[in-house]
Amino acid sequence: MGCTPPPHVRISCLTSNVRVDPSSLSFSMWKEIPVPFYMSVYFFDVVNSDAVLQGAAPEVRERGPYVYRQFRHKNSISFNNNDTVSFRERCSFQFQPERSRGLESDHIMLPNILVLAASTMMEHRPMSLKLLMTLMLTTMGQRAFMNRTVGEVMWGYDDPxxxxxxKYFPGTLPFKGKFGLFAGMNNSDSGLFTVFTGVKNLSRIHLLDKWNGLSKVNYWHSDQCNMINGTSGQMWPPFMTPESSLEFYSPEACRSMRLVYQEQGVFQGIPTYRFVAPNTLFANGSVYPPNEGFCPCLESGIQxxxxxxxxxxxxxxxxxxYNADPVLAERVLGLHPNAEEHALFLDIHPVTGIPMNCSVKLQLSLYMKAIKGIGQTGKIQPVVLPLLWFAQSGAMEGEPLRTFYRQLVLTPNILYYTQYVLLALGSALLLIPVVYQVCRQEKCYLFWSGSKKGSGAKAAMQAYSESLMTSAPKGAVLQEARL
Structure with a gap:
């Protein structure tokens, strides 16, 4: 362990073993997370797309999960002079058919995101441009809904x-080639993170200093919403209390998120704190004023x-x-929000700040409506239509769990309580000479000798008692009683 048991042994051992330092026990866990992470994706298959084009409320059927093993590995690790370390984390996904309910070849009916997004962006353009766009979309065979495979929607498909x-509007879209909802996440990273190592200041460990060289983004309309706060979302500072909160920056959501303490628990014998999303996480500005910077907003509960x-x-x-204005779910048939299936949580070991079990669940939806002049949008009524939701989950298990428990939970506790055992033993050793000195006095000798059988001992006790009742002559010396 490299630690000796001083008075604050548990804190000192944990301090040296949780910081981001190649010599710490948790460094290898930080560099390449040993927890098996899975991403489960659920699609909302639109079962009445033709009716939606005629103005009917959309009806969806949940398909999935389609499960992917997620591999994470940090690279380009560079330690800086200001107690920070910079890194990129490369992610890759591998389909797990044995865990899935369906195959990547399954066909799903979904809104055509490119068509409907382009139509919405053309809403306030001249009618002539809208008619030209209608003609162009018709020529390419584009419609408001598309029938694609799961693999195509996830990882990309060619689209004219x-x-x-x-070609004609370069720079409008941030990607080229194939279009897919997760195309930019596979075999890629989420940018350059710079976090504090905790070597000089443990209270700042894992907290973000910069992301892509920035201390804030410029997507939103207030400084508070643009702040890059918290950690990168994998580990947090140690020694948490129920008053602590979990804050992290999500490049995919383009914002920082904050989770709050809910309750204590135990995971595989390890004490945990459960953190959940507050009701205000996706609340609009009218319900929660600090979120006004994320607007323009629609109903509360969606960002x-x-x-x-x-x-x-x-x-x-x-x-x-879930946790949104009920009118959103009422406008789409087939939705059934409930806490058990749709609430997110993180179970953290409060002493180290390391997650033991987590399930982060988010949904991506598309706002769509009929745009006058663009025939492909028909008579679609304004609605926020869910496209998919996904759960990124992981739980420490197997040998990593045993190693964590042994080195970061059990051993510090043993060393912590050992100091009290040693203190008790030390106190006992100090008392031995004191007791020995007391027992050398005549009263002690006679007390023990009186407990032995024999007339000689009894006579000695009686003689001693009588001597106490009579005054000794001045200068006389009491004779020691012999056993």
Missing amino acids: LLDLMN NVSTCRFGAPLFLSHPHF
Whole structure:
């Protein structure tokens, strides 16, 4: 362990073993997370797309989960002079058919995001441009809904509209080639993170200093909403209390998020604190004024992320609009929000700040409506239509769990309590000479000798008692009683 048991042994051992330092026990865990992470994706298959074009309320059927093993590995690690370390984390995904309910070849009916997003962006353009766009979309065979495979929606498909926009409107979209909702996440990283190591100041460990060299983003309309706060979302500072909160920056959501303490628990024998999303996480500005910077807003419980998603009218929320304005779920048939299935949580070991069990669940939705002049949008009534929701989950298990318990929970506790055992033993050793000196006095000798059988001992006790009752002559010396 490299630690000796001083008075604050548990704190000192944990301090040296949780910091981001190649010599610490948790460094290898930080560099390459040993916890198996899985991403489970659920699609909302639109079962009445033709009726929606005629003005009917959309009806969806949840499909999935389609489960992917997520591999994370930090690279480009560089330690800086200001007690920080910079790194990139590369992610890759591998489909897990044995855990899934379906295959990547399954076909799903979904809104055509490119068509509907482009239509919304053309809403306030001249009618002539809208008619031209209608003609162009018709020529390319584009419609408001598309029937694609799960694999295509996830990792990308060729789209002539995408090629056309990149040719005639370069820079409008942040990507080229294939279009897919998760295409930019596979075999890639989420930017350059710079976090504090905790070597000089443990209270700042894992907290973000910069992301891509920035201390704040410029997607939103207030300094508070643009702040890059918390950690990168994997580990937090140690020694948490129920008053602590979990804050982290999500590049995918383009914002920082804050979770709050809910309750204590135990995971595989390890004490944990459970943190959950507050009701205000995706609340609009009228319900929670600090979120006004994320607006323009619609109903409370969904966040407009169009400013960081190439202007497309996309919204982030809890699955099935859980914790949102009930009217959102009422406008889409087939949604059933409930806490058990759709609430997110993180179970953290409070002493080290390391997650033991987590399930982060988010939903991506598209705002769509009929745009006058663009025939592909028909008579679609304004609605926020869910596209999919996903759960990123992981739980420490197997040998990593045993190693964590042994080195970061059990051993510090043993050393912590050992100091009290040693203190008790030390006190006992100090008392031995004191007791020995007391027992050398005549009273002690006679007390023990009186407990022995025999007339000689009894006579000695009686003689001693009588001597106490008579005054000794001045200068006389009491004779020691012999056994």
